[in-house]
Amino acid sequence: ETDSSQQRERIEEYMSFRPCPECRGARLKPEVLAVTVGERAIHEFTRMSVTRAIEFLDRLELTSTEQLIGARIIKEIRERLTFLDNVGVGYLQLDRAAATLSGGEAQRLRLATQIGSQLVGVLYILDEPSIGLHQRDNDKLITTLERLRDLGNTVLVVEHDEQMMRAADHLVDMGPGAGEHGGHVVAEGTAALVERNPKSVTGRFLSGQREIAVPERRREDNGSFWVRGAAMHNLKGIDVEFPVGKFLCVTGVSGSGKSTLVNEIVYKALANRLNRLRVKPGLHDACEGIDCYDKVIDIDQSPIGRTPRSNPATYTKLFDHIRELYSLTPEAKVRGYKPGRFSFNVRGGRCETCKGDGTIKIEMHFLPDVYVPCETCHGRRYNRETLEVRFKGKSIADVLEMPVEEALRFFAKIPKLRRRLQTLHDVGLDYIKLGQPATTLSGGEAQRVKLASELSKIATGRTLYILDEPTTGLHFADIEKLLEVLQRLVDSGNTVLVIEHNLDVIKQADWLVDLGPEGGEAGGELIATGTPEDVAAVEESFTGQFLRHVLPANTAAAA
Known part of the structure; x- marks a missing residue:
């Protein structure tokens, strides 16, 4: 009943979806469900995957009268299903919710x-x-x-x-x-x-002049963490081993159950126990060996903030230290300015015309909103008095306009700032501005800002990091940088678990978990586990077949 979105989110934590007891999820009245084609009601047909639906239509036997009525409709349905199969989504069920x-x-x-x-x-x-x-x-x-x-x-x-x-x-x-x-x-x-x-x-x-090399595999045995009897969605009650302190990769064709295993079972089961999150993990018997981790972190591609006020500097806590630095300058001390004066979110130092946004939103009825630069501060977010405080000749607004690369040189002598900027540089984000609105960052950029934020923290060496397709939107050279960062996290004793299709990432992993053999109902089985060389030797593994071409010819020497 509540109108507050926050209250609704809190209440939804204690709610879950159940199939309707009357129609059992079919959504239709019994009279409608009584109509069948090939002994199947309409809801039974839409519950099939695209490939199963094509097989069903191929086997459908119709009388000559039915043939007259239905031949053209069946031809249309078959054509559309074939198009879906051809673009690689044959594993999707026809009634799958678009939001998922x-x-x-x-x-x-x-x-x-x-x-x-x-x-x-x-x-x-x-x-x-x-x-x-x-x-x-x-x-x-x-x-x-x-x-x-x-x-x-x-x-x-x-x-x-x-x-x-x-x-x-x-x-x-x-x-x-x-x-x-x-x-x-x-x-x-x-x-x-x-x-x-x-x-x-x-x-x-x-x-081939430049390529992503295959590193030395980590041989040491730090024990393993097991998921027993994973049976959510299409998973067939599988037991999966994840070695600790290694770079792990879950592979398999689209729809084989990778995201279900990692995001729905591993992440939620560990987040429940370690982070005290109130989430319900997918169906599985048990998780063994969790004690080797102290926290689990999911670094996904969701935005780092929903408003233009959020930016890489605020997300990585870099801005707190920059504000502190400006409050320690002689000019700020004379004027009695504290770090809060340099925040564009609170009254005092910000431009009050645009409330520290730098832009003013003009609502155009029936058209998208238009943003224009603020006439008072000209997009600089702060009032005149605040901008008069300078460090090495630059005001706080100038710092927000700096790309990471320039800021790294500018703050080279200040360890607290340099460490955080160095991590943004290491993940390949030299070109983004410190004050760039979070809403303008791509999914891949947002994910790398989160990675940088994690890297700049003092590591405990007992964290499980989960990344779902981190190479989305990345060029070969960026993938190379991303892999260096992930390998650094593992070198500190952490475990990195990645869902990936990119062969350059897969060949760098210490341990692979390959699911398959197909997508949807025909997937969810464990095809192969082990080093990339082990998986490449498995005939039934589609991932293995492609891996053979990218692993060094003498795989024994590489291993």
């Missing part, structure tokens, strides 16, 4: 809709359609995009996937760096042409 789809899945569903429309002369723009796709399904996606092209359309894709780059007719490589160091076209042409361009970082990775 990942970004990549939703994008591929929209793609399937477009193929069905058979339009010609259209420019299609896709932003990383390969997110969450296993290497095996990538071919299907590329074939689908080529089919759109062959119909007479132009397909423009923003992508970091090597297979997709090689399949493209024309590549445009932007760079050379990121942020203010980017914005130039470094190379263009076919993949072969870009490979030969010495200025292109992408080209160097494509040609």
